[in-house]
Amino acid sequence: MKTTLKITGARIFDGNRWHEEADLVVENGRVASIGPQSVSVEASETVDARGQLLVPGFIDLQVNGGGGALLNEQPTLEGIQRICQAHAAFGTTAMLPTLITDTRAVTRAAIAAGIAARAANVTGFLGLHLEGPHLSVARKGAHDPPLIRPMEANDLETLLACMQSLGSLMVTLAPENATEDQVRALADAGVVISLGHTGASFVTACAYAEAGASCVTHLFNAMSGLGHREPGVAGAALALGRLNVGLIADGFHVDPAVMGIAIRSKQGPGRIFLVTDAMSTIGTDMTRFSLNGREILRHRGRLTLADGTLAGADIDMLSSVRFVHKGLGLPLEEALRMASAYPADAMGISGRKGRLLPGTDADFLLLKPELKLSSTWIHGEEVVSLGR
Structure with missing residues (x-):
């Protein structure tokens, strides 16, 4: 009816x-x-x-947790439901719950939970984002170094096998620990490959984009920076029209002045889109939590390890939209597109979401x-x- x-x-x-x-x-x-x-x-x-x-509605392609749940610590159907529910209260209508570098067992559990979430039609669940473990140790950020490793044949097989059951899958990887052939195989299967946590050169980033990488993870953070003689991954993110680029707009991960420069200089048709990189604190009054056995502290909008390393973000999508609109002076229409249309385009789902x-x-x-x-x-x- x-x-x-x-x-x-x-x-x-x-x-x-x-x-x-x-x-x-x-x-x-x-x-x-x-x-x-x-x-x-x-x-x-x-x-x-x-x-x-x-x-x-907003689409968040990098969200580690919310409502007191962190996917790494609760890689279950219930954990995914809790994260999706928490972010709906801040305008997110579709998301990729994100698993940070972890053990093989936790990764398998998260994939199984994602497949179960899709089968159960969990409200707001779009698919998964696996951020690691195939990253660069030198650009680890808050990722646990002993858990970072090269992509092996069985890792590739696991990702290819789960793609159809998940519906949407994004994988952040570094050229240091994954080959162009592996990227090509994943991209051909419909996996969205994002370059991140890497010290790769501009030339290498271009080669991986040619192989099928179509995104860059949290611009300027944990990547080779934009230099006047070596543009690095940050330069490739802005110069290559085929790359879509995630941006954490909390004012801590990237200075507002640099955000504005990046947005104005981005070569299309690829776009810069907003991500929260949110942790379990969203929607709660938590002041600390654990990730891979390490304590993360929450203080005045920042989440850090004990040594001060940023560990995810303490921001929601609606606050991110307000930040780029009011803080950077972007037109409201563009701020909204960065949270909806552009992430939909990045995932290849613009025919059904984002507009x-x-x-x-x-x-x-x-x-x-x-x-x-x-x-x-x-x-x-x-x-x-x-x-x-």
């Missing part, structure tokens, strides 16, 4: 442009139309959203004009309501 939802009275951004005095019509979880309020549409449910902004066009999933947010969340909707169902 067809069910129809109509959201009326909001100013609607479809990912491309604004619609004034229009209604969003949803049928069976998908966008049916955005049309003038003067057109009569019979609906099973009508929501009056006068004074609100209606925008595409509110006929036939796409009805994943959207109602925001107050000051960019505070009123409600989160996934597949046309209200999953978070903070009051309108």
